[in-house]
Amino acid sequence: MKIHNFSAGPCILPPEVLNEAAAAVNDFNGLGLSLIEISHRSKDFVAVMEEARSAVKELLNLPERFDVLFLQGGASLGFYTAAMNLLPEGGKAAYVDSGTWSAKAIKEAKLLGNIDVVGSSKATNYDGIPAFNAPEAGTSYLHYTSNNTIFGTQFSGTPEAGVPLVADMSSDIFSRTFDANPFHLIYAGAQKNMGPAGTVMYAFDREAMGHTGRTIPSYLDLTVHAGKDSMFNTPPVFPVYVTLLTLRWMKANGGVAAMQQRNEAKSALIYTEIDRNPLFEGHAQVDSRSHMNATFRLTDESKAERFDALWQSAGISGLKGHRSVGGYRASMYNALPLESVQTLVDVMQALESEG
C-alpha cells in the first residue's frame, strides 16, 4: 500500500532522491567506494559541497554579496549562532514571538544582548502571526520564524520592519519565492523541504558580519566557515549530499516558483475541506494559515477513534498533532504530492458521510 507521509519533519523526500541516496551509500560516482567512506577533501565530495552551495544561491536568487554554508547543530544552535554573529556587544535586537521555536530563539539570544520582544501570540496558544511594534532606534535586526510547524501558522510574506531581517526558515525554505535583499541572515534546518536531518543551511550577507566587537568561538563564527568554503571541519557528508539531490530535484521541477504553485494547490485543498466539513475546525487564524502545516481538530471528539482508523487504513502516516496543540496536523512539504492531500480530504469526507 502506498504510504502518504504527512510527517512534520524529518519528512517526505522525493522518491528519486531516496533511490539515488541509497545507491550512493553503496557506490558513489562509480568509485567503488561508498559516499560515506571517502574523504571530504576528495574532489568528488568537494564538488558536492560546491554544487549544493551554488544551487541554494540559484534557487533562492540570492544577491551576489551572500554566502551559503552547510553546517551542523540544527536551528537550535542557529538561535545562538545568529545572535553571536549579528548582535553587537551591548546591542539590541527585536524578536517576534510566534511559536515554540521563536521562544527558543529569544531565550538563546538573551544570553548575548538586549532582546526586545516586539510582538507575541503566546497568550492565544500561538494561533496566529502577531502584529508587532516597529523596532526602536539602534536595533540591529528583527528576527522572526517564517513558519511555525507546531501551530500551523506562517508569515504571509516578508515583514516590513525598517531594520535588517534575520529569519529561521527551517520549515518553509524553498516553499515560496521571496526577495532576500532585506535579510542579513536566513537559516534553516534541512529536514523539511531541503533534505534529511543533520545539516543546517546558513545564507547571509557577508557585509553584515564581523561588527559585533565579540570574539566568536570558531565553530560559531560564520565568517570562519565561509573562509573555508563550508569545510572548516568535516561536514556532514551524507546529509549534504542528500540535500544536493533534493536541490537538483527542485531545479528539475520548476524551481521554487513551481514548488509554491504546488504548495498553494495542496493547502487550498485541505483548508477548503476544513472550512466546509462541519466535523472539522482549524487551529490557526485564517489569515495566519501555513501552506506547510495545516492544524485542525474534530468538532466532535467522540469521532476520533473512527477518524484515526479511517486515515490509517488509507495509508496516511504522521497526521497526529503536536502535543501542545492536539488534534491533527497535515504537513505538506514540497515532496508531498497533491494526491496525498486528496486522499486525506477523501477520508475527511468519508467520515462526514458516515453521519
Add this chain to the structure above:
Amino acid sequence: MKIHNFSAGPCILPPEVLNEAAAAVNDFNGLGLSLIEISHRSKDFVAVMEEARSAVKELLNLPERFDVLFLQGGASLGFYTAAMNLLPEGGKAAYVDSGTWSAKAIKEAKLLGNIDVVGSSKATNYDGIPAFNAPEAGTSYLHYTSNNTIFGTQFSGTPEAGVPLVADMSSDIFSRTFDANPFHLIYAGAQKNMGPAGTVMYAFDREAMGHTGRTIPSYLDLTVHAGKDSMFNTPPVFPVYVTLLTLRWMKANGGVAAMQQRNEAKSALIYTEIDRNPLFEGHAQVDSRSHMNATFRLTDESKAERFDALWQSAGISGLKGHRSVGGYRASMYNALPLESVQTLVDVMQALESEG
C-alpha cells in the same frame, strides 16, 4: 578490483554496515518509508538512539554514572563545548599540545579560562607525544588528544595526571580498551572508527557537570541534551543509525578487545616493514607511534612516482600524507582488514625488489 581504503577519515566502514545503511535509506524496518523521512520521535528511531547510546556504554564499559550523547558539530565544536561545561568561570585547565587538533582545542578553551599548556611537541613538528608537567593545584582537568591523525602519534595509554581527564578520542575511540574512570569527558567525531561524518559522541561523568558557574547556551549544555535523552533537537538521523550499525558490528566481532588485537596486528605489519625496508622511514618517534595512522616517507624521493603508480595499481586509495607532514599515511581503522595492510606491504617490497 578490490579497493584498499586507507583514507584518514571519513574512512572505511564494514561492508555489511554499508549494505544495511543503503537498504534503510530505501525502506527502514519494513515501514515502507525511508529511515530519513520518518520522525525522529517515532518509536523506530527512538529505539535506534537508545540502542546506540547503550552500545557505547557496553563497548567502552563505562561506569554507571556516565551519560552518552550523539550530537552535532564534530570535535571542532567539542573543543569549545568541553571547556564550556567543565572549566569554571575564572578557572584553570591543563592541555597537552600533541598536534593540530590539540592546538585547536587549546585555542577554543582559551576563550573561556586560563589554559596551561603543560607539554608540547610542536617544535619537532609533532613527531611524538610530549612529556608534560604535573598540573598545578586548582586545575580542573587535563585535556589531551589520544591519537593525532595527521602526525601518526598516539598516547600509549591513559596518561596519569592527578586531575580528572578530558580527551578528544576522535581517531582512536573503540580501537583499544581503557578504563573510563579517570575521565570527566570523552568526545569523538564519528567518522573514523564509529561511523560516518555528521555526529559526535560525548561520554561524560554526569556528576562532573554543572559546576562552572556559567550560563551555558542550550545546544552547548551537555546536561540539557542528557535530560532529553540526546533528543533535545532533531538528531542527525542517518549518521546516528550508521553509527549504531557499526557499534553492532563491533559487538558481533568480539568488541573493543578484539578490535585492539586486529589493530595491533595491522600496525605491527606496517611498522615492521617501515623499519626493515631501506626505502622507507617513519615520521613519528617509535615510542609514540599510532596504531591507527602510520606516517612514513621514502628515503629517496626520486622513487615517489614509481611508488605512487605501484600502490595505485594495487587498488590502494587514500595513502597520501597530510600536507603538514608530507609523504604517506596509512590509516588503519577498525574496519580495515589485515589483507589491505598486507597489500601495502607487498607493494613496498615490490618497490624495493626493483632495486
